Amino acid sequence: MLKLLHDGRQGRFATLLLAWVCYLSPSYAALAAGPSDLLPAAIRAAGVLTLATDAHHPPCESFADDNTTMVGFEPDIWNALGARLGVKIAAVSIDFDGLIPGVQSGRYDIAMECMSDDKQREKQVTFVDYAYATSVVYELASTASATADPLSLCGRRAGAQIGTDFVASLEHVSQLCVAHGKPPLAIQQFPSNATVLLALYAQRVDFILNDLDAVSELKKNSPAPLKVTDIGLPLFVVGAVVKSGDTALANAVLSALQQLHADGEYAAIMKKWDIAPLALEKPGINLAATR
Numbered sequence: 001m002l003k004l005l006h007d008g009r010q011g012r013f014a015t016l017l018l019a020w021v022c023y024l025s026p027s028y029a030a031l032a033a034g035p036s037d038l039l040p041a042a043i044r045a046a047g048v049l050t051l052a053t054d055a056h057h058p059p060c061e062s063f064a065d066d067n068t069t070m071v072g073f074e075p076d077i078w079n080a081l082g083a084r085l086g087v088k089i090a091a092v093s094i095d096f097d098g099l100i101p102g103v104q105s106g107r108y109d110i111a112m113e114c115m116s117d118d119k120q121r122e123k124q125v126t127f128v129d130y131a132y133a134t135s136v137v138y139e140l141a142s143t144a145s146a147t148a149d150p151l152s153l154c155g156r157r158a159g160a161q162i163g164t165d166f167v168a169s170l171e172h173v174s175q176l177c178v179a180h181g182k183p184p185l186a187i188q189q190f191p192s193n194a195t196v197l198l199a200l201y202a203q204r205v206d207f208i209l210n211d212l213d214a215v216s217e218l219k220k221n222s223p224a225p226l227k228v229t230d231i232g233l234p235l236f237v238v239g240a241v242v243k244s245g246d247t248a249l250a251n252a253v254l255s256a257l258q259q260l261h262a263d264g265e266y267a268a269i270m271k272k273w274d275i276a277p278l279a280l281e282k283p284g285i286n287l288a289a290t291r
Helices: 002-024 025-034 039-047 074-086 096-102 165-179 194-201 212-221 245-264 266-271
Strands: 048-053 061-063 087-093 127-135 135-140 157-161 186-190 207-211 226-229 236-245 281-283
Touching: 002 039, 039 048, 048 074, 048 096, 061 074, 074 087, 074 245, 074 266, 096 127, 096 135, 127 245, 135 165, 135 212, 157 165, 157 194, 165 186, 165 194, 165 207, 186 194, 194 207, 212 226, 236 245, 245 266, 245 281, 266 281
Parallel strands: 048 087, 157 186, 157 207
Antiparallel strands: 127 236, 127 281, 135 207, 135 226
């Protein structure tokens, strides 16, 4: 009887102690909770996470032959996240430059489109980062002249999609040209990735920038042979974006990503899409501010 009483007091003491530790350390409580427990109550109750993307950037995401199903390494990731968060992912495709405003306005809970994390964007939204990306030059092989030296691009016509980091990279190269006494780039911006590619194929531009991970898809689908040149543009981290201040959703997504890493599913997805070299060692929040 005395032993049972003693054990009971110990149990109550341990419970009180754990509660006190969690009260003093919210991060401990978050660590103990699963991804679904960290979700904002409204999303957990609805059982749906609304997601915006621009499904015209393989292998990030694109439409399958049925023109409805989205395929790519990011759909594989967001479906795996949904399973761990215990919610259905309701994904829609919109123009790239509407992704951040759509999240800021609350129309979408989250956006994923191989979007690179940078300090300017971190002032608008919160990033939960999960991969690397870098850009390379794409030209028609019949008119190619780019070399590993970015100055080989000076004075040429360049194309990129509005609102993407490709535009900023081209502007940087153009400034580099001027600084070295060479003519700037003639940069043209287009509303979609498809129109950028059409401009290249029609020779309205001399070259475009696109992701290194898209090489296989673009070469396979191009109507003419392409030449790809790496001019040494920076490596970025890319991630999902959520509304600034929505720490609950950011932490829930981060926790689910950590599970994907721990159980090997993340590595399997990257290998499946032949982009294992772009795998991030571990996910994190707003990594552009710390890298």
